[in-house]
Amino acid sequence: MTGDHASEAVGPTAAVVAFLMREAGEGAQLVSTHISHVVIGREVVFKLKKPVRLAYLDFSTPERRLAFCEREYHLNRRTDPDGLIYDGVRRITRGPEGGFHLDGYGDLVDAVVCMHPFDQTTLLDRLATVGPLDPTLVDDLATAIVALHEQAEASGDGDGAARMARVLDVNAKAFVDSGLMGAEAAAAFDDEFRSALDRHATLLDRRAADGQVRRCHGDLHLRNICVIASRPVIFDCLEFDEDLATTDVLYDLAFLIMDLWHRDQKAAANRLLNRYCDATGEAEGLALVPFLVAVRAAVRAHVTASAGGAGAEAEAYLALARQALAVVPPVLVAVGGLSGSGKSSLAAVLSPSLGPLPGARILSSDRLRKAHFGVTPQHRLSPEAYRPEVSEAVYAALREAAAAVLAAGSAVIADAVHARPRERDAVEAVAGASGVSFLGVWLDVPPDRLMARVEARRGDPSDATVATVRTQLGYDLGDIAWHRFDAGRPQDEIAAEIAALAQA
Numbered sequence: 001m002t003g004d005h006a007s008e009a010v011g012p013t014a015a016v017v018a019f020l021m022r023e024a025g026e027g028a029q030l031v032s033t034h035i036s037h038v039v040i041g042r043e044v045v046f047k048l049k050k051p052v053r054l055a056y057l058d059f060s061t062p063e064r065r066l067a068f069c070e071r072e073y074h075l076n077r078r079t080d081p082d083g084l085i086y087d088g089v090r091r092i093t094r095g096p097e098g099g100f101h102l103d104g105y106g107d108l109v110d111a112v113v114c115m116h117p118f119d120q121t122t123l124l125d126r127l128a129t130v131g132p133l134d135p136t137l138v139d140d141l142a143t144a145i146v147a148l149h150e151q152a153e154a155s156g157d158g159d160g161a162a163r164m165a166r167v168l169d170v171n172a173k174a175f176v177d178s179g180l181m182g183a184e185a186a187a188a189f190d191d192e193f194r195s196a197l198d199r200h201a202t203l204l205d206r207r208a209a210d211g212q213v214r215r216c217h218g219d220l221h222l223r224n225i226c227v228i229a230s231r232p233v234i235f236d237c238l239e240f241d242e243d244l245a246t247t248d249v250l251y252d253l254a255f256l257i258m259d260l261w262h263r264d265q266k267a268a269a270n271r272l273l274n275r276y277c278d279a280t281g282e283a284e285g286l287a288l289v290p291f292l293v294a295v296r297a298a299v300r301a302h303v304t305a306s307a308g309g310a311g312a313e314a315e316a317y318l319a320l321a322r323q324a325l326a327v328v329p330p331v332l333v334a335v336g337g338l339s340g341s342g343k344s345s346l347a348a349v350l351s352p353s354l355g356p357l358p359g360a361r362i363l364s365s366d367r368l369r370k371a372h373f374g375v376t377p378q379h380r381l382s383p384e385a386y387r388p389e390v391s392e393a394v395y396a397a398l399r400e401a402a403a404a405v406l407a408a409g410s411a412v413i414a415d416a417v418h419a420r421p422r423e424r425d426a427v428e429a430v431a432g433a434s435g436v437s438f439l440g441v442w443l444d445v446p447p448d449r450l451m452a453r454v455e456a457r458r459g460d461p462s463d464a465t466v467a468t469v470r471t472q473l474g475y476d477l478g479d480i481a482w483h484r485f486d487a488g489r490p491q492d493e494i495a496a497e498i499a500a501l502a503q504a
Contacts, residue, residue: 218245355411440482
């Protein structure tokens with residue numbers, strides 16, 4: 001549906017395409033890819049599979065094309081349950097008079113996936129060129145991906161590391177065949193990937209045995225996501241190769257993280273991973289994410305080169321793969337301050353610049369508290385949820401989660417008030433026990449500004465009110481030995497200074 005070139009159909013499908021163009025109505029357009037013809041009308045879209053047999057697919061008979069159309073429809077309804085894009089499958093038959101019909105009598109000639117047209121300007125690859133993607137859109141996208149992965153069928157074969165090894169085999173050959181690099185450079189690059197795979201093989205196999213290798217989307221990038229009725233809709237999953245689409249769920253997610261990072265949507269890439277982990281509780285698997293992003297970038301590099309893409313773009317993918325493969329030590333940054341000081345917004349700005357790609361895992365006491373009570377981040381809790389013993393449990397959960405993420409090699413931002421000296425000491429102790437560097441940050445804001453910020457919040461995970469701020473202003477904060485920043489300054493400036501301190 002998002003092929004690159006309009007064209008006229010030739011060969012045995014020409015008559016069928018002409019029929020579909022008439023059915024689609026005046027002004028219909030034809031877009032073709034190497035395996036499909038897509039007829040786009042004002043009110044309907046027909047996707048017709050070309051009668052081809054390739055190494056990785058076989059659309060050579062009408063019966064096979066019908067079966068693959070049905071598979072495409074049912075797989076994509078996982079992410080489009082309301083049918084905003086996918087409308088059904090229709091058989092193309094030839095009647096006694098020799099003419100074509102949709103779901104008519106006569107012999108099966110072909111089949112099409114029927115879809116509703118949508119505004120192509122809402123494709124996320126286009127929105128990404130306009131400016132930063134809306135954070136709420138990214139949150140909703142993470143929710144949709146989690147839902148897909150939760151319902152996806154597990155492979156049950158325990159084949160984790162071996163699946164990734166097969167991808168590396170293809171890459172190693174394609175680096176040379178595509179003209180991307182010479183044999184010596186390709187061998188050295190492949191060695192880096194093999195070393196990373198060796199480090200992660202045990203975890204990949206364990207995740208496969210635990211059911212984390214599933215029948216995923218398989219082609220989860222920005223061009224296969226659009227916005228309809230203010231929400232993201234994922235479409236066009238990989239339907240013709242079960243093996244390619246059956247992967248670790250994090251490898252599926254890694255394609256989108258890579259695409260966002262490549263398009264300089266680093267904040268969105270980091271936020272997507274954080275919201276995914278918020279929903280799934282993923283911690284140990286974070287160790288794999290940089291490697292999986294690197295593999296995805298390497299694939300795009302040689303695919304771009306093979307397609308005659310601009311050398312600069314292929315090189316950019318290569319540079320991204322190398323960046324993701326680089327070993328970056330984790331760090332724990334604790335951001336403290338009274339309610340309304342801007343801790344969470346600063347954490348979001350800071351996170352992409354800390355630790356391995358795509359940046360730090362943000363552990364927010366506000367979000368953890370909501371998770372503790374089994375409600376959404378935007379649900380307002382009663383005052384009972386803020387009793388001292390509950391807050392103690394939330395802070396303990398934050399420290400436990402931080403230790404798990406650090407053990408996976410990822411950076412952590414601990415986002416909480418940290419008003420009491422013992423709370424600050426306890427979070428710093430996590431870094432010491434984990435053997436990583438620690439940086440404590442305290443945000444100073446005048447009381448009137450704290451209250452104004454809290455009063456202006458809408459749809460925020462924090463339940464703090466002006467009354468909360470007044471209570472906090474009466475706390476004995478003790479001696480704050482952390483690095484103190486005037487939170488009235490631009491957050492990007494503060495984040496840059498914190499990142500420099502964390503990497504010193």
